[in-house]
Amino acid sequence: MSFTLSTPRKLLGLAVGMALSASPLLVQAQSDDEVKIGFIVKKPEQAWFINEQDAATQLGEEKGFEVVRLSGEDGQEVLSAIDNLHSQGAEGFVICPPDVRLGPAIMNRAEQYGMKVVTVDDRFVGGDGEPMEEVPHLGMSGYKIGEQVGNAIAEEMERRGWDPEEVAALRITNYELPTAKERTDGATAALLDSGFKEANIFDAPQQNTDTSSAFAAASPVFSKRSDFEHWVIYALNEESVLGGVRASEQYGLDPDQVIGVGINGSGAAFAEFSRETPTGFYGTVAVSSTMHGRQTADNLYQWITEGEKPPANTETTGKLMTRDNWEDVREELGL
Ligand code: GLA
Numbered sequence: 001m002s003f004t005l006s007t008p009r010k011l012l013g014l015a016v017g018m019a020l021s022a023s024p025l026l027v028q029a030q031s032d033d034e035v036k037i038g039f040i041v042k043k044p045e046q047a048w049f050i051n052e053q054d055a056a057t058q059l060g061e062e063k064g065f066e067v068v069r070l071s072g073e074d075g076q077e078v079l080s081a082i083d084n085l086h087s088q089g090a091e092g093f094v095i096c097p098p099d100v101r102l103g104p105a106i107m108n109r110a111e112q113y114g115m116k117v118v119t120v121d122d123r124f125v126g127g128d129g130e131p132m133e134e135v136p137h138l139g140m141s142g143y144k145i146g147e148q149v150g151n152a153i154a155e156e157m158e159r160r161g162w163d164p165e166e167v168a169a170l171r172i173t174n175y176e177l178p179t180a181k182e183r184t185d186g187a188t189a190a191l192l193d194s195g196f197k198e199a200n201i202f203d204a205p206q207q208n209t210d211t212s213s214a215f216a217a218a219s220p221v222f223s224k225r226s227d228f229e230h231w232v233i234y235a236l237n238e239e240s241v242l243g244g245v246r247a248s249e250q251y252g253l254d255p256d257q258v259i260g261v262g263i264n265g266s267g268a269a270f271a272e273f274s275r276e277t278p279t280g281f282y283g284t285v286a287v288s289s290t291m292h293g294r295q296t297a298d299n300l301y302q303w304i305t306e307g308e309k310p311p312a313n314t315e316t317t318g319k320l321m322t323r324d325n326w327e328d329v330r331e332e333l334g335l
Pocket of ligand 1: 237
């Protein structure tokens, strides 16, 4: 185990250790004293979430606590992850839930075990449809980041000399997830402000927050609207915008007919920017998943060890990343 003498509980452990001198039993007692937390994510295969879990694990190694990485792709999986954490002696967990309405059920289970809970990215919603303010949360400032997406699209349309009257928008939506709605609402508002025609915005509601659900939602929209030659694409994240871009390619649009702007700035975007020729995926508003992972793990750790409850809501900001600057922004955000 690594040993950081920064907390009263650790100091106590050391004092007991010194008093009893080294016996095998004592060594066991000391390593049991190492704080253990869970980090549960809804999409364990997505680069954004892999990076969050990596960053939390790294912080744990630096500070001397253990992070158990778990996936929770549906309610059942989340509840068994919590049971599993409890049986391993974890004292709390950070979670990005697969469905924000699972909040009360998740809190119920956690409270039975006396575990502390912090949410990341997607905030729990209570039975009344309102955010569960009592659960500390850290996530994107959805509306503002959405506005950055809308502004980036409007600027690129202008640079390409597109007539706003003749441009269609593919808005890939997920209205069950409040942060997703805030993001696409912010982007829409900024686009309309720039003179975009409201009647030219077409919705593609996706079932999930990944590429394949976005692709499935986007394809029929292109076929129905064959009267447009220029398209802009936005959604809650870059994985979904990529689904829209892939659908535009399949439909037969060229990259110079499409401006897709995502959100996240994770491996999915890096792979796209690294392609030899540009695609319709013009850019993405990058947010530091490294910071999201580290900060939430640290907040929970402080809460467990010092009794300091983290702030109710922390909102993070982003920076536009394109093919031209992605490597610099990546470095700047520690991604
Ligand atoms: C949601 C999205 C993720 C990512 C996070 C960031 O969970 O599904 O792709 O954008 O928000 O907060």
